Amino acid sequence: MASMTASMSKVTVPWWLFLIEGIATFIVGLLLLTNPAATVIVLIQFLGIWWLVDGILDIVSMFIDRTAWGWKLFSGIVGIIAGIVILQHPFWSPIIVTSMLVLILGILGILQGIMGIIGAFKGGGWVSAVFGIVSILIGILLLNNQLAAGIGLWLLIGAFALVGGAVGVWQAFKIKKLQNA
Numbered sequence: 001m002a003s004m005t006a007s008m009s010k011v012t013v014p015w016w017l018f019l020i021e022g023i024a025t026f027i028v029g030l031l032l033l034t035n036p037a038a039t040v041i042v043l044i045q046f047l048g049i050w051w052l053v054d055g056i057l058d059i060v061s062m063f064i065d066r067t068a069w070g071w072k073l074f075s076g077i078v079g080i081i082a083g084i085v086i087l088q089h090p091f092w093s094p095i096i097v098t099s100m101l102v103l104i105l106g107i108l109g110i111l112q113g114i115m116g117i118i119g120a121f122k123g124g125g126w127v128s129a130v131f132g133i134v135s136i137l138i139g140i141l142l143l144n145n146q147l148a149a150g151i152g153l154w155l156l157i158g159a160f161a162l163v164g165g166a167v168g169v170w171q172a173f174k175i176k177k178l179q180n181a
Contacts, residue, residue: 012179015172015173015179018168018172019169019172019173022168022169022171025165025168026165026168028043028161028165029157029160029161029163029164029165030158030162032157032161033159036158041094044090044097045087045090045093047086048083048087051079051080051082052080054083055075055079055081055082057076058072058079059076059077062076099146102146102149103142105139105142106140106146107143109135109138109140110135110136111139113132113135114132115132116131117133117136120132
């Protein structure tokens with residue numbers, strides 16, 4: 001039994017899966033930086049497909065496992081509706097999804113900032129207050145200019161994807177070296 005547990009703990013993911021993920025992430029980042037409009041349209045369409053399939057699977061899973069059936073039904077219906085709306089309106093759905101994402105990030109920034117300031121008064125120190133104030137300011141900036149924030153958000157995601165993809169490729173070869181050793 002102990003040897004079975006030891007052999008199961010040595011299950012490894014092939015290095016080339018990390019390589020494929022790194023290359024794909026790098027390409028998405030490059031596309032977001034060079035042609036953000038078309039890339040965002042395609043990414044949002046994939047998101048619509050994801051939400052549609054996930055919504056269907058949520059409803060199916062409700063019949064297989066009855067725990068939290070209300071939540072599964074609700075998230076299934078919302079996922080199906082969101083997926084259908086995105087797929088039916090491929091050119092304006094990126095604008096709406098981006099606006100909603102910026103709106104959510106702005107509100108979360110303000111709420112996180114308030115919590116940071118409250119934490120500072122409860123003994124978190126001045127650093128917590130400074131980060132709270134900065135977070136509130138960023139949240140307000142996001143909410144005041146959603147169009148610029150939306151464009152900047154996709155460019156920022158592209159830059160992170162570019163760097164993350166390069167790091168992923170580097171990690172893949174590092175894992176390959178460790179697996180061959």
